[in-house]
Each structure stands twice: as structure tokens, then as C-alpha cells.
Amino acid sequence: MNNLMPTGFHAMVASPHYLATQIGSRILQQGGNAYDAAVAISAALAVVYPHMTGLGGDAFFLMYDARSKKVEALNGSGRAAGQATPEAFRKRGLQAIPHRGVLSAITVPGMVDAWWEVSSKRGRLPWEQLLSPALQFAENGFPISRDLAVWMVRDEPLLRRSVSMARTFLHQGRLKRQGERLTQPELAATLRILQTDGRDAFYNGRLMHSITTSMAHDGGLLTEDDFRAHRSDWVEPISTTYRGNVIYQLPPNSQGFSALMMMNMLERLNVSKLERHSAEFYHCMTEVVKKAFADRDCYLSDPAFVSIPLERLLSKAYASHLLNCIKLQPPHAGQHCSSASGQDTAYAAVRDEEGNAVSFIQSLYFDFGSAYMPGTSGMILQNRGSYFSMDSYHPNRLEPGKRTFHTLMPGMITREGKPFLLMGTQGGEGQPQTQLSIMTGVLDYGCSIQEAIALPRWVYGRTWGEDSDKLRIENRGLDTEAQRLKLWGHDVELLPSWSGVAGQAQGIMIGEQGLLSGAADPRGDGMAIGW
Structure with a gap:
């Protein structure tokens, strides 16, 4: 299962x-930089x-600019839509935000x-040049990949329920x-308009009019005013240090700070002394994850609406306090019940010849998002807003104009001020955990980026429809270790040796002398190209 590491x-x-990777390579060879390649x-x-x-x-972007030598995000x-309030759903006889359909599409793309x-x-x-390859794929077609085929089979009832999705994914x-x-x-028609008219077509022009008209007809909440008001924000990345390296993440509403909290705790341990495939290793990682998730679930939301004590959460002193609360010797599983979350995401990374680096991630939230296509746009809207809470006391409570708790978190590590590692992964709860696996694999166990991505993974958390958390581990001869973890109080489920549940990660490492x-993850359809 190990891919060739270029x-x-x-x-x-x-x-x-692999097709997206080829496009990025082509853009670079046509004279584009890492930013151009990332957009394409x-x-x-x-x-x-x-x-x-x-x-x-x-989408979230974490970038290193070679000229300014700064990391930016x-x-x-x-x-959320201006009409998206708990009362709006209760008036429709709903006590929760639906996970699918037009009423789950309540945040502006x-x-x-x-x-x-x-x-x-x-x-x-x-x-126009950056969008041209995507337009060609939409218009002329491409071979359905292994992963897409698997999810189409899994979600066939969902695809059949929507006329426009059935028109796209079914044949006769x-x-x-x-x-x-x-x-x-x-x-393709939507992309052609976007290619010609730019972003204004989507947020203030004919695409916006078409989308919002269709949504209004179908009972949706997003309006023209919501689209016109949208803007992306350039934000200051957050960071921590780990054994002489600097780890960067995006600030809230991203869950990236949870990974920084985990690494702060692990920095106080001699991780490399733990055998990587041992029960002790998985116990330690899982307990660190639980502590970070407890604070993440307590605070994470839109910082424009909720006060989040990042300075305290990311302090080394607080990491010591949390670590002291973990029962490592003798091992015993702590209690935590996470919120179920979606896991369907795409992460990619680019580094160009000038030294610019882009680590970025994008998502519809669930597989096929809301499963709703407005009109004839051919575009599936996300259901990210379904993660809002209807509880008025919850930090992630639904409020108009608010950004929800976001699982997306592209990562970057610098060494001596320059990018050393770009990494990220598919997955909801799994994103900080897989980054944890990759980072400790590289920084504590001396793995190459390919070796670190190929390591057997764990995913602690809860998926939709479950009442309790599980510790899922890819089984590569770990039956005995799983039994030990169960004795320590973990609810363990062994996954197939290369499981899609563990997500799909990608990464780039910049080593000595600029190598x-x-x-790309062997669990997915990806590819890395370098020269």
C-alpha cells in the first residue's frame, strides 16, 4: 500500500x-506560483x-510567503443566513437543524x-487560466475514481432522491x-460564468441570483443579502513550539488550536520512548486528544460572537496541568463524550521553486454535503451549518451571520523560519488526530513524510448515530494491543489495515539542502508530483 515518494x-x-495534482504541476510549469497552483x-x-x-x-488556506518570510492565513x-434562527426551524416543526436538504444549507459557500x-x-x-482545467473536467468528463465510486454506492439512496443529483450520477x-x-x-456552465465574470458572479451577480431564487422556491433560508455580505478574512495564524519547531494552525472558528494543545502536552513527554505500535502509545495519544477535545467542545465557535481564551489554552503551563490529569501509569481511560461530526474533506499542499508554500483544505462537510443542488447550477451546497446547536446556552448556538465550529484545519511546521512540513487530512474528529500521528511520526520517530502518512492510525470519537465514543485503530497485527487497551477502559474497534475511516492525508516535507x-495517502486516490 505504500506509494512512491517523489x-x-x-x-x-x-x-x-491524481488529476488535481497533475493540474497543480501543470500550472507551476506554465509559470504560476504556489498560490496559482493551489487555486487551480x-x-x-x-x-x-x-x-x-x-x-x-x-476552504481554509495557510500560506508561507517567500518574499516577506511570513506565514499568513x-x-x-x-x-449563517440572516434568517437562520432557532425560531425559524421551530416554526417549521423542527427541533434540530436537518442534516440534509435545503434547510441544512444555511451558511454561505x-x-x-x-x-x-x-x-x-x-x-x-x-x-481564467486557473479555472480552465476544472471547467474542462466538468465539460468533457473524467474517470470516476475508486473513492468516488465507493461513496456513490454508499449514498445511492441519497443520490436517487434528488432529481438533479440523479441526473449527474446515474445513467439510464x-x-x-x-x-x-x-x-x-x-x-461546467456555472464554472464558465465564474471564469468570465469572476467572484462577483457568485456573490453579487447572475449565479447568486439563480442560486438564491432556487433556494427561495425550495424553502431555503439563504438570501441575496447573505451572499452580498460574504467575505473571506485574512487572519493571523496561531502557533506553538515543539522541540525547536514552530507549528502553525488557523485560529477559531477552525479546530486547529486543539492540535496545538495536544502537541504542547506531548512535548512534556519522551514520546520516542513509546513503541509506536504499542498499547501505551495509543493510550497516551487518546488521552491527550480527550483533554484537548474537552476544551475545544467547550469553547470553539465564531470568535466574533464568543470569547475564546486562546492564550490560556495554548500556554505551556496549561498543557502541564492537563497532562497531570491524565492517567498514564497505571494506564486508565478517561471519560469524554465528543460531539458527532462529519468527516468528508479534501486536503492538498504546494511548494514552488521560489519557496512559497500553501497548505489548504476544503469541504462540503458530509459526503455530498446537503445533497441539495440549487436549480441547474450543478453545484452541491454544503451542510456545514447543520453543526450549529439549537441550545441557546451552547457556544456554537445558531445565530444569524455567525460562523460555525469548523473541523477544517490545514497545518504547517516551520524550522528556522522556513517551511519544513505541510500536512493535513480528510476527517472531522480525525483531522487533529491524524496530524498528531504525522507530526509525532516525523518529529519523534524520524519518519519520512510518506512513512508518517502510512503509519497505522487511530481515530477517537463518535460518528452519527452512536451513543458513545470509540477508539478505532487500523489493525496491522494489533489484536494483543487492542485487548490491553480494552483492559484499561477503552472502547476499542479494530479497523481494516488501510481503512477509509482513518481519512486521506497528504504532505510535503522540505529537508536539508532544500530537498x-x-x-499522498495510499488510502485514497491521490498522488504527489515533484521535480
Whole structure:
């Protein structure tokens, strides 16, 4: 299952779909920089990975600018509709926000505006050129990948319930299969307008009018005013240190700070002394995750609406306090019940010859998002807003104009002021945990980026429909270790050795003398290209 790890000294691209990676490589070879390549990859993924991402979703970008030698971040997540209130749902006889359908699509899609911001402020190729490959894939088609085919089968009832989605993913009444050509002419028409008219078509023009008119007809809450008010935000990244390295994440509403809290706790331990495949290792990681998740679930929301004590949460002193509360010797599982979350995401990374680096991630939240396509847009809207709470005392309570708790979190590590590691992964609860696995694999166990991504993973948390948390571990001869973990109080479930539940990660490492190494997850359809 281990992929070839390409190396080079000039540039590197890694994404969860081989076609998107090829597009990024082509953009760089056409004279584009890492920012151009990132936008082109993101747009391509919105076409070839429609179960994970799309124009109707959000995106977050973490970037290193080689000229200024600074790490910067862009929050491209959308805000709740002005009409999105608990009362609006209760009037419809609902006690919770639906997970699917037009009423789950209550946040403005932020990704298109994020593309525009990155392209206009940091790119150098024309906007039209960056969207051209995605348009060609939508218009001329591409082979359905393994992962897309798996999710189409899994979600076949969902696809059949929607006329427009059935029109896209079915042929003569049957589901299209892996390797068959998938064309999306309606999405192509949307992309062509976007290519010609720019982001204003989406937030203040004919695409916006078409989307909101269709949503109003179908009972949705997003209006023209919501789209016109949308903007991405350039934000200051948050960071912590770990064994001489600096780890960067986006600030809330991203859950990125939870990974920084975990690494602060682990820095106080001699992690490399724990055998990587031992019960002791998985116990330690799981307990660290629980402590960080408890604070994440207590505070994470939109900082424009809720006060989040980041300075305290990210302090080394607080990490020591949390670590002292963990029962490592003798091992005993602590109690925590996480909130169930979606896990369907696409992460990619680019580093160009000038030294610019982009770590970015995008999503529709659930697989196929809201499963709602407005009109003939060919675009699936995200259901990210369904994660809001109807509880008026909850930090993530639903309020108009608010950004919800967001699982998306692209990561970057610098060494001596320059990018050393770009990493991220698919998954909801799994994102900080897989980053934890990758970071400790590289920084504590001396793995290459490909080796770190290939390590057996764990995912602690709860998925929809479950009443309790589980500790899921990819089983690579770990039956005995699983039994030990159960004796210590963990609810363990062994997964297949290379499980989709563990997500799909990508990464780029920049080593000594500028050697670039790239890796795509063997659990997915991705590829890394470097030269």
C-alpha cells in the first residue's frame, strides 16, 4: 500500500486526486506560483471529488510567503443566513437543524471568494487560466475514481432522491461505476460564468441570483443579502513550539488550536520512548486528544460572537496541568463524550521553486454535503451549518451571520523560519488526530513524510448515530494491543489495515539542502508530483 515518494529540489504538489495534482504541476510549469497552483487544484477538486468538496463549500488556506518570510492565513468559511434562527426551524416543526436538504444549507459557500482572494493578492496567472482545467473536467468528463465510486454506492439512496443529483450520477437508471466517464454539464456552465465574470458572479451577480431564487422556491433560508455580505478574512495564524519547531494552525472558528494543545502536552513527554505500535502509545495519544477535545467542545465557535481564551489554552503551563490529569501509569481511560461530526474533506499542499508554500483544505462537510443542488447550477451546497446547536446556552448556538465550529484545519511546521512540513487530512474528529500521528511520526520517530502518512492510525470519537465514543485503530497485527487497551477502559474497534475511516492525508516535507519530499495517502486516490 505504500506509494512512491517523489523527491526534488524545485517544486512539489500533493493532493487527494491524481488529476488535481497533475493540474497543480501543470500550472507551476506554465509559470504560476504556489498560490496559482493551489487555486487551480482546489477548483479541480471541486469537480473530480464532488463527494468531498465543491463550489458550494468552504476552504481554509495557510500560506508561507517567500518574499516577506511570513506565514499568513485565509479563513474562507461562510456565515449563517440572516434568517437562520432557532425560531425559524421551530416554526417549521423542527427541533434540530436537518442534516440534509435545503434547510441544512444555511451558511454561505465561502470557497469561491477564497480562491479570488488568494489569486488576486498572491497569484500571478490570469483567473481564467486557473479555472480552465476544472471547467474542462466538468465539460468533457473524467474517470470516476475508486473513492468516488465507493461513496456513490454508499449514498445511492441519497443520490436517487434528488432529481438533479440523479441526473449527474446515474445513467439510464443505474449508478455510474468506477472508471466510467462522469460529465457535469450544468456545473461546467456555472464554472464558465465564474471564469468570465469572476467572484462577483457568485456573490453579487447572475449565479447568486439563480442560486438564491432556487433556494427561495425550495424553502431555503439563504438570501441575496447573505451572499452580498460574504467575505473571506485574512487572519493571523496561531502557533506553538515543539522541540525547536514552530507549528502553525488557523485560529477559531477552525479546530486547529486543539492540535496545538495536544502537541504542547506531548512535548512534556519522551514520546520516542513509546513503541509506536504499542498499547501505551495509543493510550497516551487518546488521552491527550480527550483533554484537548474537552476544551475545544467547550469553547470553539465564531470568535466574533464568543470569547475564546486562546492564550490560556495554548500556554505551556496549561498543557502541564492537563497532562497531570491524565492517567498514564497505571494506564486508565478517561471519560469524554465528543460531539458527532462529519468527516468528508479534501486536503492538498504546494511548494514552488521560489519557496512559497500553501497548505489548504476544503469541504462540503458530509459526503455530498446537503445533497441539495440549487436549480441547474450543478453545484452541491454544503451542510456545514447543520453543526450549529439549537441550545441557546451552547457556544456554537445558531445565530444569524455567525460562523460555525469548523473541523477544517490545514497545518504547517516551520524550522528556522522556513517551511519544513505541510500536512493535513480528510476527517472531522480525525483531522487533529491524524496530524498528531504525522507530526509525532516525523518529529519523534524520524519518519519520512510518506512513512508518517502510512503509519497505522487511530481515530477517537463518535460518528452519527452512536451513543458513545470509540477508539478505532487500523489493525496491522494489533489484536494483543487492542485487548490491553480494552483492559484499561477503552472502547476499542479494530479497523481494516488501510481503512477509509482513518481519512486521506497528504504532505510535503522540505529537508536539508532544500530537498522536497511529497506524499499522498495510499488510502485514497491521490498522488504527489515533484521535480
